[in-house]
Amino acid sequence: MIPKQKNYDVVIIGGGMIGSSVAWFLKKHFGFAGSVLVVERDLTYEFASTSHTNSCIRQQFSSELNIRLSQYTVEFMRDFPALMGADAPTLKIQNFGYLYLAADAGQAEALRQAQALQAKLGAGTAILTPDEISALYPFYHLDDIVLGALNTKDEGYFEGSTIFEWFRRCGRDAGVEAVENEVVAIGRDGRKIQDITLKSGEVIGAGVVVNASGTRASAVAVLAGFAPLPIEARCRLTYIIAAENPPQQAVPLTVDPVGFHFRTYGTDGRHFMVGIPPADDVARGADDFSMDHDFWQEHVWPLLASRVPCFEAVRLAHSWAGHYAFNTLDQNAVVGLHPDCDNFIFVNGFSGHGLQQSPGMGRGVAELILHGGYRSLDLSPLGVVRILENRPYLETAVI
Ligand SMILES: Cc1cc2nc3c(=O)[nH]c(=O)nc-3n(C[C@H](O)[C@H](O)[C@H](O)COP(=O)(O)OP(=O)(O)OC[C@H]3O[C@@H](n4cnc5c(N)ncnc54)[C@H](O)[C@@H]3O)c2cc1C
Known part of the structure; x- marks a missing residue:
């Protein structure tokens, strides 16, 4: 599938739970007026982590930020019909604990x-x-x-697949464009990403690029000229x-x-x-x-x-x-701008707890794009710099 435009304000690489959440928060929740393109190599999601998940949520983390992210997800689920639209279902957690x-x-x-x-x-x-x-x-x-x-x-247990479906459906209704294609090259000039190249050959200009490519996060970082990430x-x-x-x-x-x-x-x-x-x-x-x-x-x-x-x-x-998508440094997400670049955002490495963190991550990345910083929950402890400096933000409660 070929994108409709030659340039987009935001290009999101990967349309799984995380990329779809970022797109929804930008266009639907915050009403971003710019253009948003999601490039997804397989729109059936057959092999995405999002399709193989166990879809559980917990408060029992060892780091404060992970606890706060789960608490926000509970709030997000409680407000789901109000956030998505009147015909959206009410979501419940099956509290077996x-x-x-x-x-x-x-x-x-x-x-x-x-x-x-x-x-x-x-x-x-x-x-x-x-x-x-x-x-x-x-x-x-x-x-x-x-x-x-x-x-x-x-x-x-929570209904992660329902949230995923509504992120995509409401995102599309709010103007998010999603194409089945693969990003095979990323053009960078110093501190600025200029464009992405699709497998089908088109070169698409990008104001901001979001790396939401799941287990391929490190390979996508390398496409943009960065060092590999400790994510496998x-x-x-x-x-x-x-x-x-x-x-x-x-x-x-x-x-x-x-x-x-x-x-x-x-x-x-x-x-x-x-x-x-x-x-x-x-x-x-x-x-x-x-x-x-x-x-x-x-x-x-x-x-x-x-x-x-x-x-x-x-x-x-x-x-x-x-x-x-396992972060071998500290089993935690990697989110935010690379310090050497002004318009490439990582949102990767969830190590088995990304489904429940998708609302907080989508909101945070959208805030970063819109305001240049986090407005609600400060995600900076999960930033890229700790990876580059080999400084773990350790999560011991990894399942
Ligand atoms: C067995 C299992 C159990 C889990 N249980 C839980 C749980 O109970 N609770 C919880 O919170 N989390 C759980 N998780 C983790 C959770 O499912 C993931 O963290 C989450 O789905 C990650 O979403 P994502 O969008 O980052 O990645 P993905 O769903 O993998 O999506 C990334 C997408 O990027 C696309 N892509 C990659 N490279 C490119 C490219 N170059 N161009 C275009 N597209 C590209 C891929 O095709 C893919 O669809 C579990 C995971 C697994 C595997």
């Missing part, structure tokens, strides 16, 4: 510190002993656990199971210290979702979604059944491999 389990003193201390920060910011996280966990959720096997952190308010595609496996004798209550998204997580899936009480990295958790090619089909039987199922014995009787219903 998150339960982080600690198996040693170091993990327990990290949970206690995170809980103190979360409580200061108004989140309802509680620290529980194994006996207290068993009283609430008798189905766990907890012999190796020293404590847990639980929050069942504003934590659980990392495979994450998702399994949907049906249980013969399921627990008789919702299972919180349980973050097991052994290195996997599981939760209630859907509302029929029989299905559950399990997420885990593959045995070799290394950088993947952006197009490599291969899966070891014995991994479930040989590795994941035994782990699951040792934590929840009634999961010894389950049937694997469905599974898929997806990619995190």
